Amino acid sequence: MIKEIEKLKKQKKAIILAHNYQKPEVQDIADFTGDSLELSRIAADNDADLILFCGVHFMAESAYILSPQKKVILPDLSAGCPMADMAEAVDVLNMKEKNPDAAVVTYINSSAEVKAASDICVTSANAVTIVNKLQNDTVLFIPDKNLANYVQRFTSKKIIPWKGFCPTHDRFTKEELIAIKQKYPEAYVIVHPECRPEIIDLADNVWSTGQMVKNINTIPHKQIIVGTEEGMLHKLKKIAPEKEFILASKGFMCPNMKKITLEKILKALQDEQPIVTVKEDTRIKAFMALQKMLELS
Ligand code: 13P
Numbered sequence: 001m002i003k004e005i006e007k008l009k010k011q012k013k014a015i016i017l018a019h020n021y022q023k024p025e026v027q028d029i030a031d032f033t034g035d036s037l038e039l040s041r042i043a044a045d046n047d048a049d050l051i052l053f054c055g056v057h058f059m060a061e062s063a064y065i066l067s068p069q070k071k072v073i074l075p076d077l078s079a080g081c082p083m084a085d086m087a088e089a090v091d092v093l094n095m096k097e098k099n100p101d102a103a104v105v106t107y108i109n110s111s112a113e114v115k116a117a118s119d120i121c122v123t124s125a126n127a128v129t130i131v132n133k134l135q136n137d138t139v140l141f142i143p144d145k146n147l148a149n150y151v152q153r154f155t156s157k158k159i160i161p162w163k164g165f166c167p168t169h170d171r172f173t174k175e176e177l178i179a180i181k182q183k184y185p186e187a188y189v190i191v192h193p194e195c196r197p198e199i200i201d202l203a204d205n206v207w208s209t210g211q212m213v214k215n216i217n218t219i220p221h222k223q224i225i226v227g228t229e230e231g232m233l234h235k236l237k238k239i240a241p242e243k244e245f246i247l248a249s250k251g252f253m254c255p256n257m258k259k260i261t262l263e264k265i266l267k268a269l270q271d272e273q274p275i276v277t278v279k280e281d282t283r284i285k286a287f288m289a290l291q292k293m294l295e296l297s
């Protein structure tokens with residue numbers, strides 16, 4: 001199956017992008033793995049004819065928004081992000097009307113329509129930097145309340161959080177973290193900013209998945225407790241094989257990320273579908289919000 005995927009990839013001038021939460025075997029056949037920011041940069045700037053995206057729907061949609069001349073394929077269209085579904089464009093526009101002086105800052109984990117209603121997008125890797133670069137003193141932060149509260153720690157601007165959250169990160173409790181810290185008292189704790197504020201308070205560092213990869217070898221500790229989706233451990237073990245990684249909770253599993261399989265990748269490459277597209281007027285507006293993000297980060 002892997003050989004056949006490789007063959008079709010060359011034949012069709014395709015690249016395979018995989019998020020850091022993908023299954024190990026999917027990460028291993030990808031041309032690039034990374035966080036949302038790294039993958040959107042690659043999607044915006046490569047010379048492939050076809051992008052096969054191993055991730056969730058908003059990621060493939062962002063790739064299409066940035067590279068509409070390419071065919072963008074998501075091997076399972078039902079791989080969505082429940083947090084992205086927690087914001088609708090009509091509600092965002094209403095909120096914007098009520099707060100005319102605020103900048104609408106939208107996490108990349110959102111639909112194309114919501115991006116189109118926003119001033120700028122962010123990812124977990126650049127949210128703090130971008131918010132601080134904006135002229136506005138007030139920011140409507142959509143859809144993740146946990147990332148919004150995390151950004152609020154590093155800015156004097158007023159952040160108005162939306163009510164969304166990631167079910168995979170938000171269900172991790174302080175009690176669970178205290179228990180795992182007691183079990184591994186020597187371990188260093190890293191978590192994703194989609195975790196709740198009380199988790200952020202107890203962690204040694206808070207990183208996007210790409211920042212975890214970049215910084216892991218700067219941690220002197222041998223044992224590291226990882227508070228994010230389990231797929232991350234495969235990537236971290238590859239780049240720091242001498243360390244011991246401990247998943248902070250069994251609950252850290254995103255069922256949508258796990259919908260992509262080698263079988264579905266092979267079929268998607270053979271059929272060149274299912275494709276992901278966005279209506280052109282929406283795409284142009286969403287493109288501006290994503291493009292501003294890439295310029296400022
Ligand atoms: P990263 O951009 O840190 O990879 O996060 C994406 C995501 O979906 C986290 O749940």
Ligand code: SF4
Nearest residue numbers: 081082083166168254
């Ligand atoms: Fe969405 Fe959370 Fe899954 Fe990331 S881990 S794709 S934010 S549900």
